[in-house]
Amino acid sequence: MTAPPRILSIAGSDSSGGAGIQADIKTITMLGGYAMTAITAVTAQDTTGVRDLQVLSPEMVAAQIDACFGDIGVDAVKIGMLGSPDIARVAAQRLEQLDVPVVFDPVMVATSGAPLADEATIAVFERLMAMAMLTTPNLPELAALGGLESVLERSPAVLVKGGHEQGDMLVDRLVTREGEVARWEGRRIETRHNHGTGCTLSSAIATCLGMGLDLEEAIARGRSFVRAALAAAPGFGKGHGPMGHQAVRPG
Numbered sequence: 001m002t003a004p005p006r007i008l009s010i011a012g013s014d015s016s017g018g019a020g021i022q023a024d025i026k027t028i029t030m031l032g033g034y035a036m037t038a039i040t041a042v043t044a045q046d047t048t049g050v051r052d053l054q055v056l057s058p059e060m061v062a063a064q065i066d067a068c069f070g071d072i073g074v075d076a077v078k079i080g081m082l083g084s085p086d087i088a089r090v091a092a093q094r095l096e097q098l099d100v101p102v103v104f105d106p107v108m109v110a111t112s113g114a115p116l117a118d119e120a121t122i123a124v125f126e127r128l129m130a131m132a133m134l135t136t137p138n139l140p141e142l143a144a145l146g147g148l149e150s151v152l153e154r155s156p157a158v159l160v161k162g163g164h165e166q167g168d169m170l171v172d173r174l175v176t177r178e179g180e181v182a183r184w185e186g187r188r189i190e191t192r193h194n195h196g197t198g199c200t201l202s203s204a205i206a207t208c209l210g211m212g213l214d215l216e217e218a219i220a221r222g223r224s225f226v227r228a229a230l231a232a233a234p235g236f237g238k239g240h241g242p243m244g245h246q247a248v249r250p251g
Protein backbone atom coordinates (compact mmCIF):
# COMPACT_ATOMS: atom_id res chain seq x y z
CA MET A 1 0.00 0.00 0.00
CA THR A 2 1.40 3.39 -0.93
CA ALA A 3 1.57 6.02 1.80
CA PRO A 4 -1.42 8.37 1.94
CA PRO A 5 -0.82 12.06 1.21
CA ARG A 6 -0.27 13.97 4.45
CA ILE A 7 -2.67 16.90 4.58
CA LEU A 8 -2.61 19.71 7.14
CA SER A 9 -5.77 21.73 7.72
CA ILE A 10 -5.28 25.10 9.43
CA ALA A 11 -8.85 26.00 10.38
CA GLY A 12 -11.50 26.41 13.07
CA SER A 13 -13.42 23.70 14.89
CA ASP A 14 -17.17 23.37 14.29
CA SER A 15 -18.87 21.55 17.17
CA SER A 16 -21.75 20.57 14.89
CA GLY A 17 -19.34 18.55 12.75
CA GLY A 18 -20.47 19.91 9.39
CA ALA A 19 -17.84 22.54 8.59
CA GLY A 20 -14.36 23.63 9.61
CA ILE A 21 -11.80 21.14 10.90
CA GLN A 22 -14.41 18.40 11.24
CA ALA A 23 -15.46 18.65 7.58
CA ASP A 24 -11.79 18.72 6.61
CA ILE A 25 -10.88 15.56 8.54
CA LYS A 26 -13.86 13.68 7.08
CA THR A 27 -13.07 14.85 3.56
CA ILE A 28 -9.35 14.14 3.69
CA THR A 29 -9.98 10.71 5.19
CA MET A 30 -12.72 9.73 2.72
CA LEU A 31 -10.44 10.69 -0.18
CA GLY A 32 -7.64 8.49 1.13
CA GLY A 33 -5.47 11.17 2.75
CA TYR A 34 -3.94 11.36 6.21
CA ALA A 35 -5.50 14.32 8.07
CA MET A 36 -3.59 16.58 10.48
CA THR A 37 -4.83 19.81 12.03
CA ALA A 38 -3.74 23.17 13.40
CA ILE A 39 -6.86 24.47 15.15
CA THR A 40 -7.18 28.26 15.10
CA ALA A 41 -10.45 28.72 16.96
CA VAL A 42 -13.19 26.70 18.58
CA THR A 43 -16.79 27.49 17.73
CA ALA A 44 -19.83 26.37 19.66
CA GLN A 45 -22.39 26.11 16.90
CA ASP A 46 -25.32 24.15 15.63
CA THR A 47 -26.95 24.09 12.21
CA THR A 48 -28.74 27.37 12.91
CA GLY A 49 -25.82 29.54 14.02
CA VAL A 50 -22.61 30.18 15.93
CA ARG A 51 -23.34 30.42 19.70
CA ASP A 52 -19.85 31.15 20.95
CA LEU A 53 -16.30 31.35 19.70
CA GLN A 54 -12.87 31.23 21.29
CA VAL A 55 -9.73 31.99 19.31
CA LEU A 56 -6.44 30.26 20.19
CA SER A 57 -3.14 32.10 20.60
CA PRO A 58 -0.90 32.55 17.53
CA GLU A 59 1.86 30.71 19.45
CA MET A 60 -0.40 27.68 19.88
CA VAL A 61 -1.30 27.66 16.20
CA ALA A 62 2.38 28.00 15.22
CA ALA A 63 3.27 25.14 17.57
CA GLN A 64 0.68 22.87 15.92
CA ILE A 65 1.98 23.73 12.44
CA ASP A 66 5.57 23.14 13.53
CA ALA A 67 4.68 19.82 15.14
CA CYS A 68 3.13 18.56 11.89
CA PHE A 69 5.97 19.69 9.65
CA GLY A 70 8.70 18.69 12.10
CA ASP A 71 7.81 15.04 12.51
CA ILE A 72 5.31 13.41 10.13
CA GLY A 73 5.73 15.93 7.31
CA VAL A 74 3.12 17.58 5.09
CA ASP A 75 2.32 17.10 1.37
CA ALA A 76 -0.36 19.82 1.07
CA VAL A 77 -2.08 22.44 3.23
CA LYS A 78 -5.60 23.79 3.38
CA ILE A 79 -6.24 27.11 5.11
CA GLY A 80 -9.73 27.96 6.33
CA MET A 81 -10.92 30.14 9.23
CA LEU A 82 -7.95 31.95 10.79
CA GLY A 83 -9.56 33.61 13.79
CA SER A 84 -7.23 36.60 14.25
CA PRO A 85 -4.77 38.76 12.29
CA ASP A 86 -1.87 37.41 14.38
CA ILE A 87 -2.81 33.81 13.56
CA ALA A 88 -3.10 34.73 9.87
CA ARG A 89 0.38 36.30 10.03
CA VAL A 90 1.98 33.38 11.82
CA ALA A 91 0.43 30.89 9.36
CA ALA A 92 1.73 32.96 6.43
CA GLN A 93 5.16 33.25 8.02
CA ARG A 94 5.45 29.46 8.50
CA LEU A 95 4.11 28.52 5.08
CA GLU A 96 6.28 31.05 3.23
CA GLN A 97 9.30 29.03 4.39
CA LEU A 98 7.95 25.74 3.10
CA ASP A 99 7.44 24.43 -0.40
CA VAL A 100 4.10 22.62 -0.38
CA PRO A 101 0.90 23.34 -2.30
CA VAL A 102 -1.48 25.52 -0.28
CA VAL A 103 -5.20 25.91 -0.93
CA PHE A 104 -6.60 29.05 0.69
CA ASP A 105 -10.31 29.27 1.40
CA PRO A 106 -10.84 32.95 2.35
CA VAL A 107 -13.51 32.21 4.95
CA MET A 108 -15.39 35.32 6.07
CA VAL A 109 -18.94 34.30 6.93
CA ALA A 110 -20.49 31.00 8.07
CA THR A 111 -23.31 29.45 6.06
CA SER A 112 -25.62 30.61 8.88
CA GLY A 113 -24.49 34.22 8.35
CA ALA A 114 -22.18 34.57 11.37
CA PRO A 115 -18.97 36.55 10.70
CA LEU A 116 -15.81 34.40 10.97
CA ALA A 117 -13.14 37.01 10.09
CA ASP A 118 -12.78 40.66 11.11
CA GLU A 119 -11.35 43.50 8.98
CA ALA A 120 -7.85 43.17 10.40
CA THR A 121 -7.74 39.43 9.62
CA ILE A 122 -9.02 40.02 6.09
CA ALA A 123 -6.20 42.54 5.61
CA VAL A 124 -3.68 39.68 6.05
CA PHE A 125 -5.48 37.60 3.38
CA GLU A 126 -3.35 39.38 0.73
CA ARG A 127 -0.25 37.70 2.09
CA LEU A 128 -1.93 34.29 2.23
CA MET A 129 -3.27 34.64 -1.31
CA ALA A 130 0.26 35.39 -2.51
CA MET A 131 1.61 32.11 -1.14
CA ALA A 132 -1.34 29.93 -2.06
CA MET A 133 -1.36 27.84 -5.23
CA LEU A 134 -5.14 28.36 -5.34
CA THR A 135 -7.60 30.72 -3.62
CA THR A 136 -11.24 29.58 -3.51
CA PRO A 137 -13.62 32.50 -2.86
CA ASN A 138 -17.37 32.25 -3.20
CA LEU A 139 -19.08 35.20 -4.89
CA PRO A 140 -19.66 37.32 -1.74
CA GLU A 141 -16.04 36.72 -0.66
CA LEU A 142 -14.76 37.62 -4.13
CA ALA A 143 -16.69 40.92 -3.97
CA ALA A 144 -15.39 41.64 -0.45
CA LEU A 145 -11.82 41.04 -1.70
CA GLY A 146 -12.26 43.69 -4.39
CA GLY A 147 -13.20 41.45 -7.32
CA LEU A 148 -11.38 38.95 -9.52
CA GLU A 149 -8.73 41.32 -10.89
CA SER A 150 -7.75 42.33 -7.40
CA VAL A 151 -7.47 38.71 -6.17
CA LEU A 152 -5.42 37.75 -9.26
CA GLU A 153 -2.88 40.44 -8.44
CA ARG A 154 -2.02 38.28 -5.42
CA SER A 155 -3.04 34.70 -6.05
CA PRO A 156 -1.69 32.87 -9.13
CA ALA A 157 -4.95 30.94 -9.52
CA VAL A 158 -8.51 31.55 -8.36
CA LEU A 159 -11.43 29.15 -8.27
CA VAL A 160 -14.51 31.37 -8.52
CA LYS A 161 -17.28 29.30 -6.95
CA GLY A 162 -20.72 29.93 -8.41
CA GLY A 163 -22.79 28.40 -5.60
CA HIS A 164 -24.32 31.76 -4.65
CA GLU A 165 -25.55 32.47 -8.21
CA GLN A 166 -29.26 32.56 -8.99
CA GLY A 167 -30.72 29.99 -11.34
CA ASP A 168 -30.57 26.31 -12.04
CA MET A 169 -27.15 25.92 -13.67
CA LEU A 170 -24.12 26.99 -11.65
CA VAL A 171 -20.61 27.59 -12.95
CA ASP A 172 -17.29 27.28 -11.15
CA ARG A 173 -14.39 28.88 -13.02
CA LEU A 174 -10.63 28.38 -12.68
CA VAL A 175 -8.94 31.65 -13.61
CA THR A 176 -5.24 32.53 -13.74
CA ARG A 177 -3.45 35.68 -14.93
CA GLU A 178 -3.67 34.18 -18.44
CA GLY A 179 -7.47 34.12 -18.21
CA GLU A 180 -10.03 31.38 -17.68
CA VAL A 181 -8.37 27.98 -17.94
CA ALA A 182 -11.32 25.73 -17.06
CA ARG A 183 -14.98 25.87 -16.15
CA TRP A 184 -17.36 23.36 -14.66
CA GLU A 185 -21.11 23.68 -15.03
CA GLY A 186 -23.52 21.75 -12.86
CA ARG A 187 -27.20 21.66 -12.08
CA ARG A 188 -27.97 23.16 -8.66
CA ILE A 189 -28.52 20.50 -5.98
CA GLU A 190 -31.63 21.71 -4.16
CA THR A 191 -30.97 21.34 -0.44
CA ARG A 192 -30.77 23.50 2.65
CA HIS A 193 -28.10 21.14 4.00
CA ASN A 194 -25.12 22.98 2.54
CA HIS A 195 -23.15 23.72 5.70
CA GLY A 196 -19.42 23.20 5.12
CA THR A 197 -19.37 23.06 1.32
CA GLY A 198 -16.47 25.53 1.06
CA CYS A 199 -14.42 23.75 3.74
CA THR A 200 -15.06 20.40 2.08
CA LEU A 201 -14.12 21.60 -1.41
CA SER A 202 -10.88 23.26 -0.34
CA SER A 203 -9.70 20.29 1.73
CA ALA A 204 -10.65 17.88 -1.08
CA ILE A 205 -8.59 19.91 -3.56
CA ALA A 206 -5.65 20.02 -1.13
CA THR A 207 -5.84 16.24 -0.69
CA CYS A 208 -5.84 15.66 -4.45
CA LEU A 209 -2.89 18.05 -4.90
CA GLY A 210 -1.07 16.14 -2.16
CA MET A 211 -1.66 12.95 -4.17
CA GLY A 212 0.08 14.56 -7.13
CA LEU A 213 -2.94 15.44 -9.28
CA ASP A 214 -2.65 18.66 -11.27
CA LEU A 215 -4.78 21.66 -10.35
CA GLU A 216 -7.57 21.04 -12.86
CA GLU A 217 -7.85 17.35 -11.96
CA ALA A 218 -7.78 18.19 -8.26
CA ILE A 219 -10.62 20.71 -8.63
CA ALA A 220 -12.67 18.32 -10.78
CA ARG A 221 -12.30 15.56 -8.18
CA GLY A 222 -13.03 17.97 -5.32
CA ARG A 223 -16.21 19.20 -7.00
CA SER A 224 -17.41 15.63 -7.54
CA PHE A 225 -16.81 14.89 -3.88
CA VAL A 226 -18.79 17.95 -2.75
CA ARG A 227 -21.69 17.15 -5.09
CA ALA A 228 -21.84 13.54 -3.90
CA ALA A 229 -21.67 14.62 -0.23
CA LEU A 230 -24.41 17.24 -0.79
CA ALA A 231 -26.64 14.65 -2.43
CA ALA A 232 -26.06 12.34 0.56
CA ALA A 233 -26.85 14.93 3.28
CA PRO A 234 -28.51 13.12 6.22
CA GLY A 235 -30.98 15.94 6.91
CA PHE A 236 -29.78 16.66 10.45
CA GLY A 237 -30.66 19.82 12.37
CA LYS A 238 -33.18 22.62 12.08
CA GLY A 239 -31.01 24.93 9.96
CA HIS A 240 -28.31 24.44 7.36
CA GLY A 241 -27.46 20.82 8.13
CA PRO A 242 -24.26 18.91 7.35
CA MET A 243 -23.41 17.09 4.17
CA GLY A 244 -23.03 13.31 4.01
CA HIS A 245 -19.25 12.94 3.79
CA GLN A 246 -19.40 9.39 5.16
CA ALA A 247 -21.71 8.21 2.37
CA VAL A 248 -19.52 9.17 -0.60
CA ARG A 249 -18.21 6.13 -2.49
CA PRO A 250 -14.56 6.16 -3.47
CA GLY A 251 -13.61 6.87 -7.07
Ligand code: PXL
Nearest residue numbers: 012013014019020081110111
Ligand atom coordinates in the same frame (compact mmCIF):
# COMPACT_ATOMS: atom_id res chain seq x y z
O1 PXL B 1 -17.78 27.27 6.09
C1 PXL B 1 -17.09 28.24 6.74
C2 PXL B 1 -16.65 27.81 8.11
C3 PXL B 1 -15.33 27.67 8.36
N1 PXL B 1 -14.85 27.34 9.58
C4 PXL B 1 -15.68 27.09 10.60
C5 PXL B 1 -17.04 27.19 10.40
C6 PXL B 1 -17.55 27.56 9.13
C7 PXL B 1 -18.97 27.65 8.91
O2 PXL B 1 -19.79 27.49 9.76
O3 PXL B 1 -17.84 26.93 11.41
C8 PXL B 1 -15.13 26.72 11.92
